[in-house]
Amino acid sequence: MTASVHTSTALSWLDGDAQRRRDAGLQRVIRPRTDTTALLDVASNDYLGLAHHPAVRAGAHAAIDGWGCGSTGSRLVTGTTTDHEALEDELAEFVGARSGLVFSSGYTANLGAVTALAGAGSLIVSDALVHASIVDAARLSRARVSVAPHRDVAAVVDALASRSEARALVVVDSVFSADGDLAPLRELYAAARRFGAVLLVDEAHGLGVRGRGGRGLVEECGLAGAPDLVVTATLSKALGSQGGVVLAEPAVREHLLHAARTFVFDTALAPAAVGAARAALRVLRAEPDRAHAVLRHADRLARALGRSEVPESAVVPVVLGDPDAAVRAAERCRANGVLVGCFRPPSVPRGESRLRLTARADLTDDDIATVGDVVTSAVAAV
Template identity: 35%
Template sequence: MSFDSLSEELQQRKQQSLYRQRRTLETPQQPMVSVDGREYLAFCSNDYLGLANHPDVIHSFQKAADKYGVGGGASHLVNGHSQAHHELEEALAEFTGRPRALLFSTGYMANIGAVNALLDKQDAVFQDRLNHASLLDAGLLCGARFQRYLHNDPESLNTRLSRSEARRKLVVTDGVFSMDGDVADLPSLASVCRDHNAWLMVDDAHGFGCLGKQGGGCAEYFAMGSNSPEVLVGTLGKGFGTAGAFVAGSEELIETLIQHARTYIYTTSMPPAVAAATLTSLRILREENWRREKLEALIQQFREGCDDLGLDLMDSPTPIQPIVIGESDKAIQISQGLEREGIFISAIRPPTVPQGSARLRVTLSAAHTEAQVERLLGTLEKVIKEQA
């Protein structure tokens, strides 16, 4: 069978300025990187606290690799649940104020596993329209009746829940929305869930480390109790600077996931050295509040600078600072113009974001300096004027 039809579709994506290409990073994640043989100042990493290349985290990884080797060797339920994994789960449970936490190999697997372990065709799942793809896929795969409510709109959610007679009702939202950078109204969503006897599941991938006095994410940011949200998901490859993910919640929730979450049961555990390194990054994340304070100052500096330039920023208090451009071809042109000036920022285009809202997704890190942010602002002004 010929692949001609695939070739036609790929060519069409190129013509629509939607074709994606990988770039090769040749250095650690840090503000100054080498990509495809050239040095850039990068503003497109999820390493929000600058921990991915922290010497203490690296040392912990190396020490644990000497002790445990490299691979996990088996699934958690066979022979792959190491002491390092167990210690990290206990630390994450304490960090989140939940009885238990369970490690997954990726955030995508955590979301797919949790939703599918909890729901089936007797149930209903309600998702924010701007949720991450992993959450949407989880809802579509679980067999439950799938509904989407208006973005960050508790009233829209309330209307949909009022009409449901499902056995179980699960409301799913991002904590920080990855493409817009805004924060979910968790207190209001939790209140609506209580009114309708629904569970609330929050994927706080981009909140952990950045929000809350000790980096506890959206739940700490809103001073929510240890019982809400009922299902709390976090990833370790962003603010923590390592890899993997976890779900935190009640004893019953975690035991249910161990028994039924296929993405947990049927995969090899993450390398134990990654778990050990994450224990160190968790300690740094909690103790070094200056990282969040510096990050907040850089966000304010960038937003004020963009306002002076008349750039259209989205309403985001987080390290995710999208500059909405509109059309995909124009976003690519500006991204390429920045690249020629030594600034590396990817253009985000449909279907990742809605049609007509292509953007430059600027992400800031505590590892950046004020001078680097000023360089970004000056370069943006130059390139955008050239493109006008």
């Protein structure tokens, strides 16, 4: 599909915006996948290698056979099936939460949870590098927002200690998507408890990778089921499906049923995605080493790139700084059979454009060696 040309003077400003993106090396192109076997994929978030797993595909097919393709309405009208509720119970039990509520995506789960738990007259304290869905949720909440420097617990404490608002919500990713580093969850939870705040943790990149058998960083830190703690997660990464979930105390779930607009007014998650997610969770329970394999492979991938530091997650970044250099390196990788992620502003701060590589449980030693050779050569060439 080719780029369109503006057809009215009222939209002529779009041409200027497009030119500025091109000048900054930030123009993006949608590139559909074709033959998935043609490229060695270290760009996707399919950390456990479950998106094409036979049992997961069978789970999706069975759900379609039972419920049809569409969910037909919002969760509060016709969209909730017994499979939706079973998935909620199974996810909550797996991570050690008391209840769960499934949304149509991880994005809508964050929007719904943050806006429902914070509003005008409350404070949100947010890590500077949280996912865009949390940034958008904070803006929409009408709460006062204090952005703390990345992983700076002291700044969070200062913001909570000096607040005048009665309610406060601290929001953070457990695993940060671009760098792959971990949030100091124990310290943040202690700070939130000390000052009567709620801690909301997005486990999008932690579920299936960190914790006992992939139960997430919250579980790994001994915080599973803790009071005044809310966990969000996506089903579209390690579980190879689609959708999002909020995991928390039953009172939070009940509140979200009424106050989370992305739950009340959005069409429910499609049955196929529910069936696939349930099947993926069963595979992970039966094969917990998949989670540990991700971290082992991330370590091998980093060493193949000449890195000495051990990755804390599936994410292995190669920071190049210049966005054009990152694009050229990614294209060289693709031309040599390796698909890598290419992150530029606003996905990362200015000056930190990068290749983003992700380890998967199903990578082989030969795969990792190939990635190391191709990426090292591509980076040297730019």
